[in-house]
Amino acid sequence: MPPPEKDVVLQMRNVCRSFARPAGGPLLVLDNIDLCLRDGEVLGLLGRSGSGKSTLLRIAGGLMEPTSGEVSYLGNQLSGPAEGIAVVFQTFALLPWLTVLENVELGLDALGLAPEEARRRAMAAIDLIGLDGFQSAYPRELSGGMRQRVGFARAIVVQPTVLLMDEPFSALDVLTAETLRTDFMDLWIEHQLPTKSVLLVTHNIEEAVLMCDRILVLASNPGHIAAEIPVPLAHPRNRLDQAFHDLVDEFYSILTSRAIESIKTQSQIYGGLHVLPPVGPYLMTAVIEAVAQPPHDGQADLSDIARLPALGAKDLLGVTEALHILEFAELKAGGIKLTAAGKVFARSDADERKRIFKEHLLRFVPFAAHIRHVLDEREGHIAPRVRFKSELEDHMSASDSEKTLRTVIGWGRYAEIFNYNDVKRMFSGN
Ligand code: ADP
Ligand code: MG
Numbered sequence: 136m137p138p139p140e141k142d143v144v145l146q147m148r149n150v151c152r153s154f155a156r157p158a159g160g161p162l163l164v165l166d167n168i169d170l171c172l173r174d175g176e177v178l179g180l181l182g183r184s185g186s187g188k189s190t191l192l193r194i195a196g197g198l199m200e201p202t203s204g205e206v207s208y209l210g211n212q213l214s215g216p217a218e219g220i221a222v223v224f225q226t227f228a229l230l231p232w233l234t235v236l237e238n239v240e241l242g243l244d245a246l247g248l249a250p251e252e253a254r255r256r257a258m259a260a261i262d263l264i265g266l267d268g269f270q271s272a273y274p275r276e277l278s279g280g281m282r283q284r285v286g287f288a289r290a291i292v293v294q295p296t297v298l299l300m301d302e303p304f305s306a307l308d309v310l311t312a313e314t315l316r317t318d319f320m321d322l323w324i325e326h327q328l329p330t331k332s333v334l335l336v337t338h339n340i341e342e343a344v345l346m347c348d349r350i351l352v353l354a355s356n357p358g359h360i361a362a363e364i365p366v367p368l369a370h371p372r373n374r375l376d377q378a379f380h381d382l383v384d385e386f387y388s389i390l391t392s393r394a395i396e397s398i399k400t401q402s403q404i405y406g407g408l409h410v411l412p413p414v415g416p417y418l419m420t421a422v423i424e425a426v427a428q429p430p431h432d433g434q435a436d437l438s439d440i441a442r443l444p445a446l447g448a449k450d451l452l453g454v455t456e457a458l459h460i461l462e463f464a465e466l467k468a469g470g471i472k473l474t475a476a477g478k479v480f481a482r483s484d485a486d487e488r489k490r491i492f493k494e495h496l497l498r499f500v501p502f503a504a505h506i507r508h509v510l511d512e513r514e515g516h517i518a519p520r521v522r523f524k525s526e527l528e529d530h531m532s533a534s535d536s537e538k539t540l541r542t543v544i545g546w547g548r549y550a551e552i553f554n555y556n557d558v559k560r561m562f563s564g565n
Pocket of ligand 2: 188189190
């Protein structure tokens with residue numbers, strides 16, 4: 136392996152990763168990833184759900200091995216978790232019987248410090264991350280935001296050279312997430328964190344533009360780096376600046392064109408079978424209604440949709456993808472445009488909406504039509520969940536099959552094309 140570039144802290148070369156599928160050959164999830172994390176930067180990894188972000192982060196953290204390719208940390212090959220690399224996850228498994236202080240001290244277990252030193256360091260991390268006064272509290276006494284602060288403290292307490300963060304704000308409500316982001320960036324800008332470099336994994340474009348110095352766009356099927364875009368804005372950044380807005384729009388248009396491509400390739404690979412995003416009919420309805428109204432009148436930029444209250448912290452691209460698959464809207468570079476059917480849907484009453492939804496579901500989601508067909512054919516009009524699950528698993532990973540099945544159940548129930556009993560795990564016709 137050639138020597139690492141100067142200032143490179145963590146590097147991946149030609150990294151590929153595949154997973155075994157329950158049926159069929161291996162599923163390639165990461166394809167030929169080259170990436171370097173440099174001293175002093177916050178590097179963003181932006182991609183839709185399922186693009187392989189968490190897999191990449193786990194490999195970077197030594198928590199998972201690549202199938203092929205190399206990972207090096209400070210010039211040495213990485214094999215297993217390394218001292219100096221810490222991870223912040225979306226949510227933390229805090230031990231409920233331990234206090235905040237004790238939970239943070241857990242992060243230090245592997246270092247074998249003297250108890251007084253461990254305590255001193257844990258208290259320092261607690262102060263830094265804004266948990267001062269909560270050291271004796273138990274996790275159940277904390278809000279979601281405070282619990283996530285404990286997660287940050289547990290990562291920072293080891294004074295890591297590299298901090299890997301996997302969607303650390305995405306399980307929080309919008310306001311709490313913003314507060315925690317701002318607090319984190321204040322510490323970073325003022326060099327108060329004991330950390331050289333940060334890798335931030337996110338599906339949230341504004342978050343990436345707010346926090347990162349450079350952003351890699353991870354496109355899916357299989358995950359590969361589709362673009363690298365520097366963010367030349369000075370800190371602290373302001374979401375209301377024109378330059379901020381322009382960059383966000385640029386990312387929306389890159390990601391939407393990637394999403395369109397990915398829906399097309401999925402249909403080709405799986406023969407009309409899509410991995411369905413985890414989005415329910417009610418959220419889709421809210422977005423259709425909002426886009427149909429003035430000032431949008433049927434057409435909106437994704438940055439406008441991102442600000443809809445109904446969307447909250449939910450996955451914006453997931454919703455737009457769902458609308459695209461069902462042909463209620465057309466996904467275009469940087470925005471969506473309602474189709475004629477989408478506009479009719481927006482004007483209709485509840486019963487008529489159900490009817491339109493049903494028609495589109497049966498027409499544009501072949502798997503939903505297939506379930507319905509199987510139920511029609513079968514005596515008693517019932518079929519077990521596992522049957523459809525294993526059919527999906529012939530084409531996609533177990534977790535994508537699970538996600539797709541859950542979504543199709545939600546859509547099918549709303550459209551009343553079938554019933555599903557959660558307890559018996561059975562589909563039935565009606
Ligand atoms: P992201 O974090 O971008 O949502 P992930 O890295 O979690 O994406 O997953 C990428 C793909 O890899 C998905 O199709 C997922 O189903 C699959 N995958 C992830 N982990 C495993 C695993 N342990 N076994 C099998 N498939 C997996
Ligand atoms: Mg993930």
